[in-house]
Amino acid sequence: MNPQKTMKESLLFLTLMFITITGFSKDILLSKGLVITSSVTVRKNVYRINGSDSLNQPVIIIEGNNITVDFNNAELIGSNDKDWPNQFYGCAILIRGGKNIILKNANIHGFKVALMGRGIENLTIENSDLSYNYRQKLQSGRLHED
8 A cells, every 4th residue: 555645545535525515616817719618717817818800709708508707806908009999809708609607797898899699598797897898989079059
């Protein structure tokens, strides 16, 4: 009997039991091209990730069934090379082809489209700020009284 091997096996067993008992979900970092297919918690941070010129190439894709993505109040900021909301580009998150998906505690700013959904059944967005994204610049001036 190898005591070192037995200790490693015991530690692995206890770790797996902890994960099972506590319902531990993965703590992830956001990155361009990330595909999320199971429940995760995002590590709280400010992520400055520019989107693509194409709305069909989002920064993050979420797909699958019965998924909760907790942004943990992390911020995802795009169009970091632009100054005005009418210049913002890219899609931050595409949620596609699934059911029972929850997105919560997300702060997404600086994109042409913060969140796009396609073919989803039962999408819930909780406690999220999707403000300060694309908006058209009005070409109007002041009204003049004649």
